Amino acid sequence: MQEFLLNIPSIKNFFQDDKLIIKEIGDGNLNYVFLATSSKDSSKSLIIKQAVPYLRCAGEEFALSRKRMTYEIRALKSYKSHVPKIYYSDEEMSIVIMQYLKDHIILRQGLIQRVYYPKFSEHISTFLANTLFYSSSLYLDSTNKRKLMDRFNSNTQLCKLTEDFVFTFAFMPHKTNHVEDNLKDEANKLFNDIEFKTNVLKLKYIFMTQADALLHGDLHTGSIMINEKETYIIDPEFAFIGPFGFDIGALVANLLSSYISHIFVTQDKKYQEWILQTIKEIYQRFEEKFLTLWNNTDESALINPNFSYNQKFKQEFMKQIFQQSIGFAGCKMTRRVFGIAGVEEIRGIKDPTIRKSASVLVLKIGTSLVNNYHNLHDIDDLISFIKANS
């Protein structure tokens, strides 16, 4: 591999004439991940990520096209900030070589360890506002919007994974689910909750057909690398053109899971309060930044500079993004209780009784959000709703 790497000019330029120490460091779920480090200067490292044509953790018989890396590369290159620096990528070879984030940890772990991240809401709100606005018909012209859709439309397999695992299987009896004995009653209740499932279908339909903007597609707290100063978004292999609220919803869902976990595990009220405050700040700043970008745009696929309209249009538009985000958040929270790939801060709770209590509260809040998002009008409403129900 050393020869391959040093034949790439940008990589050669990075390492100069140093020999490389290469080791595999992937968690082994989906891809191969290697760390290449200079043998002379251990602070000089790059990450090499390569997709193989199957779900690595499940074996070669579980086919998953390595084409997914194509969409990851395209998304990484679309982002304007808060993304690892890309040194090299090759869609044909399903390979990307990028900055090594050695001083950062996965946000999910940081939240479990009760680390405060004072800049996180500022960073992630910038990422969300930029990514969603600049890839939408509010900014792009008609031609460039369709070109962008073309570049992501065929990420079919990963879109289908979301359709199946986020919107379907986790809410019905299915072999991929994980239902603990002491939660069987709750699972039965959920699987027979027709009102909830009907509301899920509405959100699933929006997910499948609403082509607002470029999504990360899997923006949970495991897709964010962080420290007190910096925030990086990683792993956008689920990227596609979908509804504005889906990434925001994923993020809110995972922050709420962490909040609920701390109610039962650490009982740290200050940290719980910080998480809620962070959700509020993320949303407020996202909305503010998104609107600023929009107000500075005179012409786009949607807007013509000589076509006057009522500014209330933008308020209603933003309210719809908010409500949709909360609906998706509820869906994402609920699906993690019985569905494949539960979140560590809940499913990893050692004590079964505490684990059950936390799961029950996730279910209660998640299903309430799916059933009531149309009744929440702004982020303050959401925070009050969470406090009143937890």
Next chain:
Amino acid sequence: MQEFLLNIPSIKNFFQDDKLIIKEIGDGNLNYVFLATSSKDSSKSLIIKQAVPYLRCAGEEFALSRKRMTYEIRALKSYKSHVPKIYYSDEEMSIVIMQYLKDHIILRQGLIQRVYYPKFSEHISTFLANTLFYSSSLYLDSTNKRKLMDRFNSNTQLCKLTEDFVFTFAFMPHKTNHVEDNLKDEANKLFNDIEFKTNVLKLKYIFMTQADALLHGDLHTGSIMINEKETYIIDPEFAFIGPFGFDIGALVANLLSSYISHIFVTQDKKYQEWILQTIKEIYQRFEEKFLTLWNNTDESALINPNFSYNQKFKQEFMKQIFQQSIGFAGCKMTRRVFGIAGVEEIRGIKDPTIRKSASVLVLKIGTSLVNNYHNLHDIDDLISFIKANS
């Protein structure tokens, strides 16, 4: 051209060893259209349609990619019924050879001539229900829906024509508009009607981003060939994956224009009543057929056979299609008053005073539909609304 035609096996098979008489019969707006007839048997004819890389009526400097024929061919081949038989097509050559509809006229002309078409509502409702349902995520699986999107996503130029001419330029001062002197006050009023224009923007956003189903994209009464027994849909070069309600809206808009024309021109109350009855029947039958197809589908991108949901979901879904259709209908009616390419039954009225009265009523009803479609609950509501306002 004879040699080219007879070298195609399906065409050779149609004409056998007959010599051909070929003449150009196109109206010359967009494409070349030729009629090839057997010199032995004048009842044996085919239509040859070829796109050139510009808007033919405007000259070579008005570029319009002949790629549009690709989408026309793809759409014609997607339709299950009520479409001319295709004998040959070549996307690269932008050519399609199809059944000659010698016993049919353009529906717009038939309506001007007050012909009754007793089977039209049955035929067109079948076409709409089949086309919209079978190309949607209610029927297709996730993979095939994305493949279908891929086949139409790049019809960018013609989508942009609609965005510009249906949703934008016709509602603001623009050089392509046609504002008669005795309608200047009405034009000014419309161009400054912020509430109406804001509601248009909402519909435009839906048009640009809602990927429900395969649309014809320009389903006015000039895109339908008809006689008392048969109905054929032609010219789907604007085809793309868009919102369910857009084609229905286009059709309703053009039928309402004809209705309004007859109020002033022929004053034929019986024919006016027939048009309204036809609109009602089209919608009722479309809804019934669409729901029957849906009720017979157990599995699709949206639905899993083991995922139960409330049947009220379908009612709400259908209501949304209805309201959206009416919104689009209002938009389409209004844009024909001052925008490019007015409809013959209104703009072609000889007497300027009568033409003005008809235009004013189109404006009144069109803008009302755009502003009030959320308050109309079913097709009976629409018919009552039209009768009360005309």
